[in-house]
Amino acid sequence: MIARFKDFEINPVHNGDAWKICDFVIANETRLKRYFPKTLEQNLNPTLSRFYVESKVKQFENQELFLFTLKHSETRELAGLIILKELNWEIKQGEFAYCIGYTFEGQGLTSEAIQHLSKYAFNELGLETIQIITHKANLQSVKVALNNNFKWRKTLLNEFTPNGEAPLDMELYELRRTSKY
Template sequence: MTEESQFEIALLNAEDAKALHLLLKEDNDAFKEYFPITLSKNTSLSATKKYIALKEKEAANKTDFTFAIHTIIHPEIAGLVILKDLDFENNEVELAYCLSPRFQGRGWITQAVSQIVDFAFLNHQISIFKIITHKTNTKSIAVAEHSGFVWHSTLEKEFKPEGKEAQDMELYILKK
């Protein structure tokens, strides 16, 4: 079996509530620093259901798209890929992604990012893709580079983790 056949990507939907809640609960520490808003909106199963309903509305309105990375062998959600801050006037979007530490090192997130870039390009004519990451997040930088993104600039004080000072972040761009 190839790596590509071990997961599939689909827009987050109501049936994903239990699996998403479990992912965020089990891997809370892994997502706490760079996905605090997502974690804060998924503190209970009912909160996760509301979060998913909001994500479904955003997808219907074409403002944001949140995709779940589903494992195939043992069905669960391994991570998320999010298209956010869509700007149809300038044909650009930012990508964010997270993956449970249990599934890292398999190339899944790189493959998922490439598939989502293709989705946005083919279905929404998006041609400029951004990934914003911290310079110490070497795994995220590797995903960006393996997906064809190129470092563009440092964004000063771009991100403020909970309880910490604002951090400079690195901007990677892919143009189609």
């Protein structure tokens, strides 16, 4: 376990998570299809989810990508997923992506999970800079970045193209390692 807070815990993905991730993705399909299309298409049924989780466990072990689950400690219900991706070990940088289930939004869980995982990324993984890239209209994601002292750096022109849409400009936020971590 990476962290526990407010009856929730953050854990590295493990092979037993496939069914929960499949259920989570299907239940939250509408909110995932724009910004998490690959995660969605890789988890549309239990078999796909099993392959997805197996690959993410291997990537975690190889420090290529880190997928974390946010679950309710008692019920074990999957509340959200947090991914530390785009890792560059030469400059010690990574990027967070995250999604929270409909039934758990508005509780500050994502902000708190990012706080704990930022400490983990700095102290356990040795990263120096963590990024969050979000669309300016995704106010909840912007709030997560600001709640965790990520600083706006710049607008990334045509950074992300949702399926069937024109490219979108995205906002880059960064948190750099400080002595408080």
